[in-house]
Amino acid sequence: MAYIMLAPVLVLLSVFVLWPAIQAVYLSFFDWSFYTSSQFVAWKNYANVLGDDRFWQAILRGLEFVLMTVPVSLVLSFLIASLAVSVSQKVSTLLKISIYIPSVISGVIASITFVMIYDYSGGILNALINIVGLPNQAWLGDPRWALGAIALPAVWLGLGISTLIMIAALLDVPQSFYEAAELEGASWWQRTRYITLPQIKNVLLFLLVTGFVGSIQQYELPLVMTAGGPQHATELPNLFIFNHFRQDTYVGYSIAAALLLFVVLGSISSIIFRIVNSEKLVD
Amino acid sequence: MAIAPTIPAIEPAAETQIPARRHHRRLTPARAAALVLKFVAGAIIVGLALFPLAWMVISGFKLRTEVVRTPFQFFPDVWEVQNYVQILSDPSFVRTLAITGLGAVIFTTGSILINSMAAYAFARLEFVGKRIVWPLVLMTMFIPGMTILLTSFIVVTKLYMLDTLAVLILPGLASAGHVFFVRQFYLNIPSSLEEAARVDGCGRWGVYFRVFLPLSKAPFVVVGIGSFMAYWNSFVWPVLTITNPDLFQVQQYLANFRGERSSELGLLIAGSALAAAPIIILFLIFQRQIIANIKMAGLK
Numbered sequence: 001m002a003y004i005m006l007a008p009v010l011v012l013l014s015v016f017v018l019w020p021a022i023q024a025v026y027l028s029f030f031d032w033s034f035y036t037s038s039q040f041v042a043w044k045n046y047a048n049v050l051g052d053d054r055f056w057q058a059i060l061r062g063l064e065f066v067l068m069t070v071p072v073s074l075v076l077s078f079l080i081a082s083l084a085v086s087v088s089q090k091v092s093t094l095l096k097i098s099i100y101i102p103s104v105i106s107g108v109i110a111s112i113t114f115v116m117i118y119d120y121s122g123g124i125l126n127a128l129i130n131i132v133g134l135p136n137q138a139w140l141g142d143p144r145w146a147l148g149a150i151a152l153p154a155v156w157l158g159l160g161i162s163t164l165i166m167i168a169a170l171l172d173v174p175q176s177f178y179e180a181a182e183l184e185g186a187s188w189w190q191r192t193r194y195i196t197l198p199q200i201k202n203v204l205l206f207l208l209v210t211g212f213v214g215s216i217q218q219y220e221l222p223l224v225m226t227a228g229g230p231q232h233a234t235e236l237p238n239l240f241i242f243n244h245f246r247q248d249t250y251v252g253y254s255i256a257a258a259l260l261l262f263v264v265l266g267s268i269s270s271i272i273f274r275i276v277n278s279e280k281l282v283d
Numbered sequence: 284m285a286i287a288p289t290i291p292a293i294e295p296a297a298e299t300q301i302p303a304r305r306h307h308r309r310l311t312p313a314r315a316a317a318l319v320l321k322f323v324a325g326a327i328i329v330g331l332a333l334f335p336l337a338w339m340v341i342s343g344f345k346l347r348t349e350v351v352r353t354p355f356q357f358f359p360d361v362w363e364v365q366n367y368v369q370i371l372s373d374p375s376f377v378r379t380l381a382i383t384g385l386g387a388v389i390f391t392t393g394s395i396l397i398n399s400m401a402a403y404a405f406a407r408l409e410f411v412g413k414r415i416v417w418p419l420v421l422m423t424m425f426i427p428g429m430t431i432l433l434t435s436f437i438v439v440t441k442l443y444m445l446d447t448l449a450v451l452i453l454p455g456l457a458s459a460g461h462v463f464f465v466r467q468f469y470l471n472i473p474s475s476l477e478e479a480a481r482v483d484g485c486g487r488w489g490v491y492f493r494v495f496l497p498l499s500k501a502p503f504v505v506v507g508i509g510s511f512m513a514y515w516n517s518f519v520w521p522v523l524t525i526t527n528p529d530l531f532q533v534q535q536y537l538a539n540f541r542g543e544r545s546s547e548l549g550l551l552i553a554g555s556a557l558a559a560a561p562i563i564i565l566f567l568i569f570q571r572q573i574i575a576n577i578k579m580a581g582l583k
Contacts, residue, residue, distance in 0.1 A: 001487050002410035009401035010416070012457035017423045020434035027434065034440070080328055087321060096574050097567070098329040101336065104562045106516035108534040109555045112541060113335045116342070116552065119351045124338070127355030156335065164577040217427060220518060224538055238429045242519070245433050258430045265427050 028256040033249040045256035055257055057232070058240035061147065062216040065236055068151035070211040073162055074204070076155070081166035082192075096164060103160035107220035114153045115140065115225055140226050143233035150221050150234050158214065162207050169203035170196065213265055237261055336559070343367055343553035350548040366553035375528070376536065376554060382448075383533040384561070387514040390452050394510040395503050398458055402465035403491050407477070424459040436523050450524045451532065455513060461506045468502040469495060504572045512562055533558045 028045050032038040049055050084095045102110070117123050118139035126136040139149040177195045186194070197204070219238035222228055228235035228243055235243070241261070245254040338357070342350050343366050345359040370376050404410070405417055435454055444450040472495065480494045518534040525531060531539070537558060540551050566573065 002404045002408040005400040005404040005408070005491070006410075006416070008397035009420070009457040009462060012397070012453060013420060013423055013459065016435055016438065016454040016457075017426060017431060018419075020431040020438050021426050023437065024430055024434045027437075034437075079324075083321060083324055083328070087325065091325060093574075095325060095328060097570055098332045100570070100574065100577075101563060101566065102332055104512055104516075104566045105336070105559055106518065106534050106562075108516075108518050108538050109339075109559050110335070112537060112551060112555050113339045116351060116548070117335065117338070122351030122355055124355050124357070153335075156332075159332075161577065164574060168577070213427075217429065219429075223519070224541075241429055241433075251433060251437070255430075255433055258427075258433060262427055262430045266425065270425070 024255050024259060028252055028259055031250055031252055033251065035249065041252070045252040046260065048253055049257045049260055054232070054235075054240065055237075055260075058235055058237045059261075061233075061235065062237040065147060065151060065154075065218065066212055066215045068148060069154050069158070069215045070208065072151075073155050073159055073211060074207060077159055077163035077166045077207070080159075080163045081170050082196075084163070084167050085170045092167075096167065099163050100160035102156050103158070105157065107157070108224050110153045110157055111221055111224035114149070118149055141230055143231050146226055146230060146233040150218075150225060153221055153225075154215065154218055158211075162211065165203060165207060166200070169200040173199040209271060217265070336563075339552055339559070340556045343549065343556045345549060347547065347549035350552060366549040367557070370550045370554045370557065373550075375531075378529070379531050379533050379536040380558070382530060383515060386448055386451050386532070387511050389448075390456065390514040391507050391510045393452065393456050394458065394461065395507055397456065398461040398506060399465045399496070399499060399503070400491065401457075401462045402469055403495055405462065406466045406469035407474075407490075408487070420459045420462060422459075424463070432519070432523075439524060445524050446527045446530060448530065451514075451517075451521060451530075454520070455517075458510075461509065465499070465502045465506060468499070472498060501572055501576070504569050505576045508565060508569055508573060511565065515562055 027038075029040060029042060030038040031041050031044075080095065080099060084092045087095070117125055120126065120136055120138050120141070123139075125139060130136070137145055139145045173196060177199070178191060181191050181195060216236070217238050219236050219242055222234040222236055222239050223242065226234045228239050238258075238261070241254050241257045244257065245251060248254060341358060344362045344364065345366075346361070346363055347366065349356070349359055401420075405413070405420075439445060439450050439454065444453075476494055477490050480490050485493060516534060517532065518538065521532040521535045522538070525535065537551065537555055540547075540554065544550070
């Protein structure tokens with residue numbers, strides 16, 4: 001009886017998640033393609049990945065991208081959440097809806113929209129910087145700007161969820177703390193520094209780690225907007241792996257690279273799990 | 284086009300609702316200044332968050348030559364519906380919307396059904412192996428997509444599933460996150476309800492269908508919207524597995540359109556606005572439940 005109810009989920013998870021995960025580990029030790037018989041090569045694929053400058057450059061670029069997106073997202077969502085909990089119910093709802101709407105938009109549509117915003121001769125961004133006297137920039141065509149130009153829609157798409165989680169956290173802080181602080185004459189900064197931030201520490205940590213994991217795995221935006229160019233300036237780790245997979249008929253290298261990335265992300269995920277677990281949110 | 288009225292409808296509210304949460308206190312100059320500051324900040328946030336979408340919808344009303352032009356202009360000179368009309372009379376676009384919508388509906392229904400059944404079993408039934416299976420299911424939440432994307436592609440290729448509706452629906456249907464989320468909800472349903480139903484002669488299936496399903500509207504909305512959104516917005520998986528234009532998914536269609544017909548920006552932006560509309564409308568309809576559940580969903 002229980003098994004019949006579980007069967008669809010267990011079968012599908014086994015075939016499309018667990019089996020591919022196991023196969024990934026297996027294939028990473030082989031030279032394998034759709035067209036040839038497989039050959040055991042031990043750690044060769046891993047050695048190739050670890051010895052490949054492009055892999056390391058992609059990882060570094062991923063970290064740079066994290067630095068461009070995560071701190072900005074955390075600060076913005078904290079400020080927006082602070083505003084949302086200090087205004088009337090209706091305004092707060094309006095803020096929540098507006099900030100969350102971008103989160104339901106697909107990466108492709110966001111990409112199309114932002115590519116037009118960045119358009120060299122007719123986009124709004126160049127029109128804006130022209131007002132303050134700066135010359136047009138090729139935002140997506142110039143390696144200096146391209147990664148930042150992808151970070152912007154990434155922040156825009158992701159801000160909604162982190163803000164809503166932050167709002168929930170702020171509402172959990174006991175109101176009496178603030179009343180006491182107000183009696184003592186504490187300023188906004190003092191209340192934030194000594195009450196709010198320590199009280200929402202766990203949520204901040206959670207958002208930091210999920211933000212890191214989500215951000216370093218981003219590849220849909222650069223895939224659509226720039227395909228990784230110009231001069232690999234937007235080739236984030238997963239896009240590097242994905243592009244490699246589509247070009248190389250031997251999949252071992254790509255899979256080994258994905259697994260190496262997974263080792264890093266997996267250890268971070270287990271940290272999250274421990275935090276969430278300690279908060280008694282699981283069971 | 285359908286979302287056009289919703290955006291102006293939201294923005295004016297900001298101007299009328301801001302004042303006086305603490306109207307019982309005296310309005311000192313400092314307090315008034317803070318109020319004005321909050322109002323300005325709120326308006327900027329709402330404006331910036333909605334700007335790209337508003338701009339997309341409005342650009343769809345421009346003449347094709349006007350969409351990207353120098354000097355930049357936000358509003359069209361003349362509001363034209365030709366882009367929207369033309370993309371909607373393109374059979375390939377309409378077919379893409381229809382086939383994506385069909386897939387999304389099947390995907391959403393199936394996802395709610397199988398994940399909630401599993402959630403019920405994990406929440407309420409005792410069976411041999413539960414202690415091993417449950418952590419295993421949870422573990423699948425933490426396997427990053429890229430690792431198995433590549434080998435999933437190999438698996439579906441070997442199963443001869445390429446270029447079928449099944450390859451779009453089946454691989455993502457079971458979701459540990461959704462099982463977990465619904466299970467949390469089921470754990471909070473009092474077992475006395477269940478026992479009463481058992482006394483009245485309901486079997487396990489009876490309890491699930493007659494007691495749990497009718498109570499599950501809230502988690503089903505969250506799981507349903509999540510599934511619909513995941514299907515409708517998915518891009519990379521269709522690109523890998525679908526080559527038959529009859530089965531193109533909407534995001535894939537838009538990305539291809541951009542690559543192949545790059546001079547027709549007006550049509551592309553109108554198509555994008557139309558493709559974003561169903562998701563935004565669904566969100567606005569169910570925003571209360573979604574926002575209320577975001578904390579739980581976020582901390583899953």
